[in-house]
Amino acid sequence: EAQVTQNPRYLITVTGKKLTVTCSQNMNHEYMSWYRQDPGLGLRQIYYSMNVEVTDKGDVPEGYKVSRKEKRNFPLILESPSPNQTSLYFCASNLSGATEATQYFGPGTRLTVL
């Protein structure tokens, strides 16, 4: 089944404790991205990647890191999480990043930072 997977789905952590949210897609997509969704603010892009070893900042990159060492994986790293990073996170992918490409979303990761 073609899908984008994320792990963990739920995470409660404390301020300053490094964490990684994994994202993997099995559709051989070149383009992957991370979003956060907050009430009243909608979906905002954190980082995106056009291909392996190519990443770029989205609208809200502060406090986050990403890497793209393999085509299928695009982990999101929070080196020192803070309470304002409590949010619902979505990973997404599409075939090429072209304007008409359909974007597929993972199931989401609900993160709480205490």
Add this chain to the structure above:
Amino acid sequence: QKEVEQNSGPLSVPEGAIASLNCTYSDRGSQSFFWYRQYSGKSPELIMSIYSNGDKEDGRFTAQLNKASQYVSLLIRDSQPSDSATYLCAVGGGADGLTFGKGTHLIIQP
């Protein structure tokens, strides 16, 4: 910065009626337009895409695009309670991916 505007709602529509959702965007260079449906706590699900001016129909859904007015709409005919959700308008046009509106909360009243 690219902006996509939607009325947050809630928009309340009787079952069986037509629900009309609207979206405006700021970047005239935008080339692709999408409507996603999102149930509470779930991931967005693509329901319509449109790339050229005019109407595009798919079942009970019709997307309308007017690039001159920078306006996109979604019509849902014969609304069902299962259509109750938040509808996200998304606009694309460059390598930096999609810009999303904040969504319109739609409630279909039985």
